[in-house]
Amino acid sequence: MTDIEPRIDTSRPHTARIWNYWTGGKDNYPVDREAGDRIRELHPGIGEYAKADRLFLGRAVRHLAEQEGIRQFLDIGTGLPSADNTHEVAQRVAPDARVVYVDNDPLVLAHARALLVGTPEGRTDYLDADLRDVDTILAAAAKTLDLSRPVALMLLGVVIFVEDDEESYGIVRRLMDALAPGSHLVLSHTVAHPDMPDVDAAVAFWNEHGTPKLTQRTPEAIARYFDGLELLEPGVVPCSAWRPPTPTPDVAMYAGVGRKG
Numbered sequence: 001m002t003d004i005e006p007r008i009d010t011s012r013p014h015t016a017r018i019w020n021y022w023t024g025g026k027d028n029y030p031v032d033r034e035a036g037d038r039i040r041e042l043h044p045g046i047g048e049y050a051k052a053d054r055l056f057l058g059r060a061v062r063h064l065a066e067q068e069g070i071r072q073f074l075d076i077g078t079g080l081p082s083a084d085n086t087h088e089v090a091q092r093v094a095p096d097a098r099v100v101y102v103d104n105d106p107l108v109l110a111h112a113r114a115l116l117v118g119t120p121e122g123r124t125d126y127l128d129a130d131l132r133d134v135d136t137i138l139a140a141a142a143k144t145l146d147l148s149r150p151v152a153l154m155l156l157g158v159v160i161f162v163e164d165d166e167e168s169y170g171i172v173r174r175l176m177d178a179l180a181p182g183s184h185l186v187l188s189h190t191v192a193h194p195d196m197p198d199v200d201a202a203v204a205f206w207n208e209h210g211t212p213k214l215t216q217r218t219p220e221a222i223a224r225y226f227d228g229l230e231l232l233e234p235g236v237v238p239c240s241a242w243r244p245p246t247p248t249p250d251v252a253m254y255a256g257v258g259r260k261g
Contacts, residue, residue, distance in 0.1 A: 012211050016079050016105050019157075022050040027111060035209055043202035049251040053188050056239035056255050057156055058084045060186045063232075063243070063257070064152050065093035070184065072151040074141050076102040076131055076175075077158025086154060087124045095121040100141045104130045131158055132167075134174045150182035155225075157253070160190050160214040165221065172225050181260055187225050188239050188255035192216035199252045222254045229258030 013035035017028040021036045028036075040046050064070040071094055075086045078101040087099035099122070103109060109128050125144045129136050138147070145151055153175055162168035176185055192200065200216070207213045223236045234241065239255035240248040 016108055019050050039202045043198040049253045052240040052251045053253050056242050058089050059243050060257050061086055061089040065090045070152045071097045072145045073099045074151050075154040078103040091119045091122050095119040098123040100144050101126040102129050102137055138178050148180055151179045152184045155187045157188055161212045163215045183260045185258045188253050189222045190216050191252045191254045192218050219254050226256055226258040232257045
């Protein structure tokens with residue numbers, strides 16, 4: 001772990017650690033908790049958004065493994081390990097499922113080595129790479145995943161860190177173009193919405209004080225990531241509204257699942 005520890009900056013709040021704090025984790029520092037509390041003052045519902053996004057991940061992965069027969073998952077922007085990580089949900093359904101986690105946060109990678117351990121029948125690996133390093137990600141993932149067979153590409157709360165719209169759409173297209181027919185895109189994104197001005201205030205505070213900076217997009221802009229894919233019902237909606245077991249309040253995180261034909 002010595003190659004990773006020097007890269008962990010505890011002087012500034014970091015999104016992965018704040019997310020961990022909001023979801024009840026312990027892998028965070030005072031600077032993260034202070035920023036997280038301040039953001040929650042500006043936007044009291046933010047902690048619920050983090051939990052809703054995590055629950056969406058579980059429902060989406062479970063559906064893909066149970067109903068679509070997906071056995072391979074490429075999870076980019078993993079975040080700190082929590083309850084029901086992608087491999088845990090997938091391998092409960094299919095013990096032979098293979099999962100590759102990708103992140104460029106050193107604390108995430110340090111924990112991945114210790115905690116992201118899958119079933120003996122399956123495979124769970126991790127990769128130190130940035131979302132923009134598409135060629136690197138695909139080449140390394142191909143050592144674990146068979147890219148000639150369907151893969152679920154998981155991009156939860158990560159394209160928000162690519163400010164330029166066309167660059168972010170291009171990254172997602174390049175990744176999906178490299179995957180076989182029958183692959184799926186699972187994506188969630190912070191939304192800009194005129195009815196939620198407190199979200200804008202929280203994002204502005206974060207971008208002034210935290211790292212990395214994030215970009216909000218409208219629901220229509222988020223739907224563009226699924227261009228050319230068959231959207232699964234109910235489409236691009238608040239992640240809390242994507243097939244919940246019981247009705248839940250909407251959150252300012254929109255999400256969808258799309259199938260490549």
